[in-house]
Amino acid sequence: MTALELAKQLKAKFGDWLSDPAEFRGEISLRLADAERIAEVGAFAKQALGFDYLVDITSLDNYGNDPRWTVVYHLYGIAHRCYLRLSLGVNEEKSALPTVTGVWRTADWHEREIYDMMGIRFRGHPDLRRILMWEGYPYFPLRKDFPLAGKPSEVPDVAFSKPAPLEGGPFVTAPGGKDAIEREPRGRTPES
């Protein structure tokens, strides 16, 4: 069973939703017309075609083109040793598509990473939080309109939580000071 045959079977099942298989450097790619059906296509690929191993999910920013996002799934079958690439477009207004965590649990962190880096949301994901950047970070750094040098962002003073019980007291480090003298309790006079 080759990847091309498997791709044709997938195409036969979903018909016009999928493009014809394209081959480049020995790899087979299919494009899915409607992002909403990815979970369904994934479930069929896993159960009927043996693509039990989700290698990777990644995303592209087609800045200036519509649809702005491309999400790319790399599937692999451990038994038949074939790769298959599924890609789909998501437009900027929507920036959301269904999760595949119900099909492959490894999708959990991959989808969190895409949300973190590109800002595409996955509906139905059990725990869609930022994963590499910190909670509360305002930008999506892998977008093409985000500069390589980065943008200044507010880092919340005391990590990202409520004040500590003794905060503001004479013996507690004052966060947010411009230098160590301002922050350190022993550098302050007790009344200041």
Place this chain on the structure above:
Amino acid sequence: MADARDINVPDTGAQAAAVEELQDVQGEKMVLNMGPSHPSTHGVLRIVLELDGEIITRAVPDIGYLHRGDEKIAENMTYTQFIPYTDRLDYLAPLANNVAYALAVEKLLGIQDQLPPRCQYIRVLCCELARISSHLLGVGCFAMDVGALTVFLLTFTEREKIYNLAEAISGARFTTSYTRIGGVSRDTPPGWCAAVRQFVNEVVVNIAEVETLLTRNKIWVDRTKDVGVISKADAVDYGLSGPNLRGSGVNYDLRKDQPYLCYRDLQFDVPLGEVGDCYDRYLVRMEEMRQSVRIIHQCLDKIPGGFDNRSKEPVNVADGKIVLPPKDKVLSSMEELIHQFMLVTQGMNVPPGEIYFGHENPKGELGFYIHSRGGGTPYRLKIRSPSFVNLSILSHLLPGHMMSDTTAILGSFDFVMGECDR
């Protein structure tokens, strides 16, 4: 009952947030913040553990402390310029990362089959040395985490020799950047192959010694056997790869399943575990080192051109549009000068297209997805790092284990945060 918690860190705000998040109405559970700089987290992994007595009831891994934005950086430089960044992914096996990245770009260029045989053998030698190096550290640290310090000292002595070999071949002990797109930066120096032969003869003795220290050691077996059991189905579902996947008995090794370089011509076995516990993952790593030694011996026997390349076999593809021409030609010949100039200023002209290449790295499947729109820089480069995917199973695996099993499980996973956070 609300006083059952004891938070010793006066303020890490994140700790307070974690307590808030995991608060239990009865106040009987304790939240323990493990990491980001705990000795057994091998870098900067943080796990927020919710404990009921000594039993873990919930585990929330928190990663990203070492995030450097490698994928963003890659979009802004030529393919060749990114090679040094690959050293810093899995920094315990930089040679293997270099090879993986070079092979990915070569696949995109469509020159994978044109690599000269000597180059392929050198690259396989590098990969297998990196595998031994990484597994030596993995096993050594694993043993140290559960209390057997001697093993760590033994394995580190051997790793030192691999660093010497890396230095001899690439000029750097650690950040090797040895491969180039279409070849390697230089041929093996005189005497290198003989030194590799001597090293593998010594390392088998060391591996056997480690084996006598651990494999039937009652303390070791008690700490690792039936701890952290991952079923076959879970391992595949969570996308584990490398020794962690094979420890669960899934036969998936890219060197066999998607043969690249000259692995098709080499004989080696893929060790598999049975139970999928920490002990099996340890055994798989030990056997993989022996298989690597076997591969290295075969490579040294078969390497085209022999040890010191008397017959002057090429180590780079003969294409001036991909590989930098030799320096003496650059200064004397017009065509080579143009090639050199174009390569350095604009990079090679890569065709538009997208490829994924998965490489069997010591830690698992290191994959590069490259989307090119032509020209000298990738439009998007995604690194599929094995440690990132391997760690995602923790929140599923840890609950139900004793607190002290955490170190054994983390040790048996052998992850690297440089690669996980990228």
